[in-house]
Amino acid sequence: MPQNQSDGAYVSRETSPVSRAEFSLGSPPDPYVSRETSHWDGAPSVEVSRETTVEEGGATSESGYGVELDTPIARAARAAMSVRGRGEESWPRPDRCRIISVANQKGGVGKTTTTVNIAASLAMHGNRVLVVDLDPQGNASTALGMERSTDSRSIYHCLVEDEELRDLARPVPDIPNLWCVPATIDLAGAEIELVSLVARESRLKRAFAAYDYSDLDYILIDCPPSLGLLTVNAMVACEEVLIPIQCEYYALEGLGQLLRNVELVKSHLNPHLAISTILLTMYDGRTRLAAQVADEVRSHFGDLVLNTMVPRSVRVSEAPSYGQSVMTYDPGSTGAVAYMEAAREIAYRAKAVVGS
Ligand SMILES: Nc1ncnc2c1ncn2[C@@H]1O[C@H](COP(=O)(O)OP(=O)(O)OP(=O)(O)O)[C@@H](O)[C@H]1O
């Protein structure tokens, strides 16, 4: 499949979802420095620097709007136009389904928010996407409007009782091309119940093998905040790991453990596993700390880190309580625009990965 030549920023940093050492990048454009320093150089006020965060990770950095238009209304209008315009685009579909685990054992870093909004964005741009909620908290299921009752079937029944995924996947209301296998609280016991089962680390992989997902473009797995058997099942079943990292002081703590676990799974259970993507979440442009964390993550992980950073946004945190992704709840909000840009990067990387 030919690579998308019109989008050099993505293609140039693309090789395959393998270890960072295997990335051959030549000399990719390095938008990071200018983007990140721009918050500090001449940002006229706290409010403006915060609001410009997304736009710089998204479309506005190219739009050439002058300072005189940098008002809240102008920014909202730009964001809305940006989403509207891009909603008509169809993004490339990978040649075969990409299975991506969204994992970080640290709690509250944005795994679920990332899973739901990236999945929604991909689906809204012509990809067929399945979200597998592998967290007993069931937050992704809630955010995608899955109705849950005590007797509803969930991923638990697949992992422990061998039910077929195709019987468990349900369409997500209001978003065509998006399905979800929900989680219920039953899953909390699964870590223990799995221990006594045969091939306990490969239950999800086995379920995928029995499920004809050739029609799907992406499967996104929302992992729980632990490195237990559920997360191991996700890592055995996928080829790519997406790690959301919150832009705060403790963000990098525990990351070493996560990377070691990925290596362990790779060497013993799934040689195809690799960290393909890192997304910086809850970026607060008002704080120097957030910029420092972002710099540090970029210096460690280089081109695995998406150009787009997701800012803190009230709309993002409100959306789940309406059973929605922010993409449908408020598509013009800064959070929605950022997630759409992040998904776009992932989609264009997909094309280069498959084509290479
Ligand atoms: N960009 C954002 N702006 C504002 N709030 C956010 C943003 N991203 C996530 N949140 C909020 O932060 C909280 C944690 O996010 P989320 O549930 O996605 O993290 P998580 O890593 O899945 O958590 P857990 O480890 O418990 O599964 C949620 O209340 C969510 O609404």
Ligand SMILES: [Mg+2]
């Ligand atoms: Mg979660």
